[in-house]
Amino acid sequence: xxxxxxxxxxxxxxxxIMKEAMGLDYAQFESGKMRFDYEGLMASTGxxxxxxxxxxxxxxxxxxxxxxxxxxxxxxxxxxxPGYGATILxxxxxxxxxxxxxxxxxxxxxxxxxxxxxxxxxxxxxGNYGAAVASQAAMQGLKCIIVQECFDxxxxxxxxxxxxxxxxxxxxxxVVQLTVGPELFYTFLSILEDTGYFNASLYxxxxxxxxxxxxxxxAMQCREKYGKDPAVxxxxxxxxxxxxxxARGLIKAGATNTKCIAASIxxxxxxxxxxxxxxxxxxxxxxxxFGVPYAVDPDHSDVPxxxxxxxxxxxxxxxxxxxxxxxxxxxxxxxxxxxRGPAGNTALAAAFSLAQELPADEYIIISETEYxxxxxxxxxxxxxxxxxxxxxxxxxxNAEDKPGVNIILPKDPSYIKTMDMDLDHMRKxxxxxxxxxxxxxDIDEDDIAFLAEEVNSTxxxxxxxxxxxx
Amino acid sequence: MAKKGDWxxxxxxxxxxxxxxxxxxxxxxxxxxxxxxxxxxxxxxxVGDEVEVETATNRIEHGTLVEVNPYYTHSYGKFVPELIQIxxxxxxxxxxxxx
Numbered sequence: 001x002x003x004x005x006x007x008x009x010x011x012x013x014x015x016x017i018m019k020e021a022m023g024l025d026y027a028q029f030e031s032g033k034m035r036f037d038y039e040g041l042m043a044s045t046g047x048x049x050x051x052x053x054x055x056x057x058x059x060x061x062x063x064x065x066x067x068x069x070x071x072x073x074x075x076x077x078x079x080x081x082p083g084y085g086a087t088i089l090x091x092x093x094x095x096x097x098x099x100x101x102x103x104x105x106x107x108x109x110x111x112x113x114x115x116x117x118x119x120x121x122x123x124x125x126x127g128n129y130g131a132a133v134a135s136q137a138a139m140q141g142l143k144c145i146i147v148q149e150c151f152d153x154x155x156x157x158x159x160x161x162x163x164x165x166x167x168x169x170x171x172x173x174x175v176v177q178l179t180v181g182p183e184l185f186y187t188f189l190s191i192l193e194d195t196g197y198f199n200a201s202l203y204x205x206x207x208x209x210x211x212x213x214x215x216x217x218x219a220m221q222c223r224e225k226y227g228k229d230p231a232v233x234x235x236x237x238x239x240x241x242x243x244x245x246x247a248r249g250l251i252k253a254g255a256t257n258t259k260c261i262a263a264s265i266x267x268x269x270x271x272x273x274x275x276x277x278x279x280x281x282x283x284x285x286x287x288x289x290f291g292v293p294y295a296v297d298p299d300h301s302d303v304p305x306x307x308x309x310x311x312x313x314x315x316x317x318x319x320x321x322x323x324x325x326x327x328x329x330x331x332x333x334x335x336x337x338x339x340r341g342p343a344g345n346t347a348l349a350a351a352f353s354l355a356q357e358l359p360a361d362e363y364i365i366i367s368e369t370e371y372x373x374x375x376x377x378x379x380x381x382x383x384x385x386x387x388x389x390x391x392x393x394x395x396x397x398n399a400e401d402k403p404g405v406n407i408i409l410p411k412d413p414s415y416i417k418t419m420d421m422d423l424d425h426m427r428k429x430x431x432x433x434x435x436x437x438x439x440x441x442d443i444d445e446d447d448i449a450f451l452a453e454e455v456n457s458t459x460x461x462x463x464x465x466x467x468x469x470x
Numbered sequence: 471m472a473k474k475g476d477w478x479x480x481x482x483x484x485x486x487x488x489x490x491x492x493x494x495x496x497x498x499x500x501x502x503x504x505x506x507x508x509x510x511x512x513x514x515x516x517v518g519d520e521v522e523v524e525t526a527t528n529r530i531e532h533g534t535l536v537e538v539n540p541y542y543t544h545s546y547g548k549f550v551p552e553l554i555q556i557x558x559x560x561x562x563x564x565x566x567x568x569x
Contacts, residue, residue: 006489007485075560075564078564120527143526143527143528144527145527145529153498153501153502153504155504157544159544159545162542162544163544166542169508172526173527174507174508174509174526174527174529175508176505176507177506177507178484178503178505178506179501179502179503179504181490181491181498182494183485183490183503186485186491187484187503187505191529195527195529273494273498274497274498275497275498275500327556330553330556330557331556331560334556334561335560335564374542374544374545374546375544375545377547378553379546379549379550380545380546380547382547382552382553383547383548383549383550384547386548387548392550392552409552409556412559412563413560413563
């Protein structure tokens, strides 16, 4: 008998479909309470860091260069007090085969799928990850389907996402394009069920273990080149995988004094599942619309338990505005002679501001760059904004920016200033959501200790939040 | 007229508005979830016909034929004069203009 394919029926089979599609039973990591064994989940890949390096280098992934952004550093120093202005570095992840750090995440997932005997791989992503999975599938001889949220209800597509579709198709993948809505996951599950392919989720332990090499390389390369660890690593933050994997890699390299700072574009007020707001965004990732919900509720992804848990690792979470990122993207091309982005340039705009807080003999590094091209270059982003009625002007982004209404380009580089998100507020929000899912604010000491780890705080902090919530 | 074997793009409503996730913003809840895929046409047809295609992964999908020999039209966008202003400003600040 054919299985019912309506929304509720397919979603109801989520757990069975996932188990088949990942060869991994997440139930083994659950303790029957709120907590689960995160390190056990991460260890379930069975790969050591060295083995992951081997898997990645077999397909030319990783070991990307570090670029010193001399002119941007000099520019930042013009706005810093004397003796301040850390050297700004960029890990040139655009040098990966698919043009972004996502190749690291895809390499492990696709290699695992092949080892386990799957005929194909699937991923639900509108971003660089699709291209990365498609590229790896091409190299490793597997079939590949990428499901994208791409169009609004008038059939108008985000140029950046259309470019990603082109790239996936160039690598031989099938691309399923959808209109706006969280039911992307329903379509994804339904095709996964029909094909029996491997779910190469961004949030699987393979997807995160693959990023650990990035953090590890950053520490090793900085030590070799500069004789010290970077003071700060800035990660563009959306789903949280970059922050989680990079921080874990830094820890494995012993770079425990390096601060991990997350950076997102502030898109406050734009609803991510809104059809009309969809094309009012002038960037498609690295923004708070993904960054905040995935930080405070990581388990709402396409796997039962996400391996990306950024709140465990970030020491600060800063935001910049769309106009800051567009300005710095143009600056990167004009002053450094490299066209990259947009994604890594969220971190770059933040690093430009954060460098000014650090002494001049320190190093601040952005963890990624990505390839640029038609649709995702700063000019088509701004042109698309203008076509969608977004006002573009010079001004003070922090005073005038209204997501979905305008893009304020900083009137000079001194106006590129990060804003700090309230991390304790996010921690509270995490605890509240976790308790709501669990069904009670009365939890035992072990769950309190677990929550303290989850939010990178103390059991006392968790207890005080629970008291407030009761 | 599209021939069997042509590379085409099809469109289908996956969920009509009533069958969607109940927790959607108002604007999204009013419209259906739509899908586009590409594949090889399995029988001669006209644009607008209900057809079947074989996709790049050899799946059979059905929907309305919307485009034959589909191609990409995304670009570098129209000229944005503000970018020239940014370039000039940066060079002026860092290198003192033309000097």
